[in-house]
Amino acid sequence: MTDPMTIAIATAAAGKAVELAGEPAREAMAALVRRFKERFRGRPEDEQALERAAEDPGSPERLEVLEGVIRRSLEEDPAFRDQVEDLWGRARNDVRAGGNSNLNNVNAHGDLGKSVQIRDVRGGVHL
Structure with missing residues (x-):
């Protein structure tokens, strides 16, 4: 089963052109x-899959193998997956938060407690 994250990583790793909005997103994918x-x-087998995909990034078969x-x-490695998912989240956020927008992510493993998010306040705020 494929998912958007692994497809995007395979495509970028193969060197196929991927349009991303902004330098931070390109840096996160890199x-x-x-x-x-x-x-x-x-x-060796993993390195070969990467090399073969880079040789012909337009090949659906090679990208599928990668x-x-x-x-x-x-x-194989849940800790590695967590690191990759964190980087992937940053790359996705950089794309979505382009322009004149605001994006807040709160990741709470356990009790978050209180959280306040606010934007464009003119005047005072009392909580």
Whole structure:
């Protein structure tokens, strides 16, 4: 089963043009690709899947193989998957928060407690 995250990472890792809105998003995707290149180092089959996809980024078959390698590496190591999902979240937020917008994410593992989010206040605020 494919998901948008692994497809986007495989596509970016293969060097296929991916349009992202803004430099921070490109940097986040580049960081994701670097993490996988580091992860694949010393793993000949994984390195080969990456190299083959980069040789022909328009090949659906090669991208599918690379996406499978990426998915497997995420399944093998939950801590690595958490790191990748964090980077992926940052990349997605950078894309969505472009222009004159505001984006707040609150990730609470456990009790969040109180949280206040506010934008464009003119005058005073009393809580």
